[in-house]
Amino acid sequence: xxxxxxxxxxxxxxxxxxxxxxxxxxxxxxxxxxxxxxxxxxxxxxxxxxxxxxxxxxxxxxxxxxxxxxxxxxxxxxxxxxxxxxxxxxxxxxxxxxxxxxxxxxxxxxxxxxxxxxxxxxxxxxxxxxxxxxxxxxxxxxxxxxxxxxxxxxxxxxxxxxxxxxxxxxxxxxxxxxxxxxxxxxxxxxxxxxxxxxxxxxxxxxxxxxxxxxxxxxxxxxxxxxxxxxxxxxxxxxxxxxxxxxxxxxxxxxxxxxxxxxxxxxxxxxxxxxxxxxxxxxxxxxxxxxxxxxxxxxxxxxxxxxx
Numbered sequence: 001x002x003x004x005x006x007x008x009x010x011x012x013x014x015x016x017x018x019x020x021x022x023x024x025x026x027x028x029x030x031x032x033x034x035x036x037x038x039x040x041x042x043x044x045x046x047x048x049x050x051x052x053x054x055x056x057x058x059x060x061x062x063x064x065x066x067x068x069x070x071x072x073x074x075x076x077x078x079x080x081x082x083x084x085x086x087x088x089x090x091x092x093x094x095x096x097x098x099x100x101x102x103x104x105x106x107x108x109x110x111x112x113x114x115x116x117x118x119x120x121x122x123x124x125x126x127x128x129x130x131x132x133x134x135x136x137x138x139x140x141x142x143x144x145x146x147x148x149x150x151x152x153x154x155x156x157x158x159x160x161x162x163x164x165x166x167x168x169x170x171x172x173x174x175x176x177x178x179x180x181x182x183x184x185x186x187x188x189x190x191x192x193x194x195x196x197x198x199x200x201x202x203x204x205x206x207x208x209x210x211x212x213x214x215x216x217x218x219x220x221x222x223x224x225x226x227x228x229x230x231x232x233x234x235x236x237x238x239x240x241x242x243x244x245x246x247x248x249x250x251x252x253x254x255x256x257x258x259x260x261x262x263x264x265x266x267x268x269x270x271x272x273x274x275x276x277x278x279x280x281x282x283x284x285x286x287x288x289x290x291x292x293x294x295x296x297x298x299x300x301x302x303x304x305x306x307x
Contacts, residue, residue, distance in 0.1 A: 004217060004219055004220070005216060005217035005219065006213035006214075006216060006217040006219075006220060006224075009213065009216055009217070010213070010236070010242075013026065013241060013242065014239075014242075016241065017238065017239030017240070017241040017242045018238075018239060019239075020240070023239060023240050023241045024097075026241060027097075027099075027241075031075050031099075031101060032101050032103065035103060035104075037074065037075040037076065037101075037104060038104065038107060040074055040075055040076040040078070040104070041076040041078040041104060041107050041108040041111040041112070042111050043175075044073070044076055044078040044079045044082070044111075044175070045078055045082070045111045045112060045114065045115045047175055047206060048078070048079050048082045048083075048086075048119070048173075049115065049118065049119055049122050050206075050301065051171075051173050051204040051206075052086060052119070052122050052123050053122060054204060054265060054267065054301060054303050055171055055202050055204050055303060056122075056123075056124075057265075058264040058265040058303045059202040059264055059303055059305060061170070061171060061202055063086050063087055063123040063124060063125065064086070064087060064088055064123065064124065064125050064126065065087060065088060065089065066087050066089065066170035066171055067087065067089045067090075067091065067092065067168065067169055067170050067171075068083040068086075068087060068089070068091045068092070068169070068170070068171050068172075068173060069091065069092045069093075069094070069164075069169040069171070069172040069173070069196065070083065070091050070092065070093045070094070070173055070174075071094055071172055071173065071174040071177060071193075072094065072095050072096065072099075072174065072177045073093060073095075073173075073174075073175070074099055075099050075100065075101055075104055076104050076107075076108050077100060077104070077105065077108045077142060077145055077146070077149075078108040078111055078112050079091075079173070080093060080145070080146065080149050080151050081108065081109070081112045081132065081133070081136065081145075081149060082112055082115075082119055083149070083151075084132060084149040084150065084151070085112070085116060085119060085120065085123075085125065085132060086119055086120070086122075086123035086125055087123070087125075088125070088126075089150070090149055090150025090151045090152065091149070091151050091152075092151075092152045092154070092164070092168075092169060093146075093151055093152065093153045093154065094154045094155075094156070094160075094161065094164075095153075095154070095155050096155070096156070096157055096158075097155060098155050100142040100143075100146075100153075101142065102140060102141055102142055105136075105139075105140065105141075105142060105145060109133055109136050109137055112133060113133050116133065132148065132149070135148055136148055158185060158188050158189055158192070161189075161192040161196070162192065164192075164196050165196075166195050166196060167195075167196070167197070167198045167199070168196060168198075169196050169197050169198065169201060170197070170198055170201050170202070171201065171202045171203075171204060172193055172196070172197060172201070172202070172203045172204070172205075173203075173204045173205070174204075174205045174206065175205075175206045176206060176207070176208050177205075178205055178207050178252070179207050179208055179209065179244050179245055179247070180243060180244050180245070181245065182243075182245060183245065183247065183255070186245075186247075186255055187255070187258075187259065190255065190256065190259035190261065191259060193259075193306075194259060194260055194261065194306050197306040198306070199306060200305060200306060201305070201306045202264075202303060202304065202305055202306070203256075203261065203302070203303070203304040203305075203306070204301070204302070204303050205301070205302045205304070206299065206300070206301050206302075207249075207252060207299065207300050207301075207302065208298075208299050209223075209247070209248050209249065209297065209298055209299065209300065210222040210223065210271075210274065210298050210299065211223060211224040211225040211226075212225075212244060213225075221275070221277065221278045222274045222275055222278070222298055223275060223278050223283065223287075223295065223298075225244075225246060226246060226283045226284060226287040226290075227282060227283055227284050227287075228284055229284050229285065230285075233246065246287075248290070248294060248297065249266055249268060249294070249297035249300045250294065252266075252300065252302060253266060253302075256302065256304050260306075260307050261304040261305060261306060261307060262304060262305045262307045263302065263303075263304050264303045264304060264305055265301070265302065265303040266297070266300050266301075266302055267300065267301040267302075267303075268296065268297040268298065268299060268300045268301070270299065271298040271299040272296035272297070272298065273296075274298040274299075275295040275296060275298050278295055280292075280295070
């Protein structure tokens with residue numbers, strides 16, 4: 001039997017994902033040795049500006065002076081640099097494990113330099129501040145870069161979020177992280193986000209509802225993960241590197257609202273064509289009842305307000 005590309009990748013990842021130690025080795029090998037996260041700085045530079053635009057448009061956010069919480073932003077410090085440039089305040093960064101590497105530091109600085117002027121204009125930020133990027137070019141350690149940005153970097157699980165002071169954050173941002181939490185963990189996470197945000201504070205979250213193997217293997221469609229039964233999917237996505245939920249846009253709206261957030265926007269225009277050709281009848285069980293509109297929401301940018 002000839003295995004497809006996604007199956008081969010799954011088999012390669014599977015031994016690493018069975019234990020936390022194996023997942024640590026996988027991350028060290030891929031992110032730190034092979035440099036697989038090199039594209040994240042450019043990706044963050046694009047999407048951070050979208051966070052700012054939508055927070056201002058739907059939440060009437062005043063970006064300068066706001067304090068931003070970057071929830072699990074990953075290996076690139078680009079969003080840290082942009083937070084400091086846009087707001088003038090040091091951001092809060094939370095991760096479940098340390099995810100910074102000096103090898104990505106020069107790339108993050110140069111990518112942010114390309115968008116700095118546009119970012120300041122978008123955020124309505126005074127351009128007369130000291131040149132942060134010039135200072136960053138003089139350092140070669142991630143910890144030094146974090147200090148220059150007055151960033152607070154916290155490592156811990158969801159339970160550790162309880163140590164963050166209540167009402168200390170104006171805007172919480174995430175990109176491609178919420179889909180990696182179970183529904184029960186999202187309930188805890190959203191409760192903590194509400195507590196940490198000031199009254200009226202905003203959440204800006206990009207959620208990728210697509211099969212993540214689809215990014216690697218285009219022979220499958222972007223909702224291929226919805227073709228498996230619950231039992232089969234639970235077996236496929238074991239371990240922290242493989243787990244992802246199968247919640248779709250309406251599910252997140254319900255979860256946000258149940259947690260007490262007001263959903264100001266759920267934008268999915270950019271990737272609505274990704275699901276062209278997907279027949280709901282080919283999906284498993286309850287997913288077969290999805291409408292064409294449901295499937296057009298392949299990636300959603302949510303803007304929510306702490307009610």
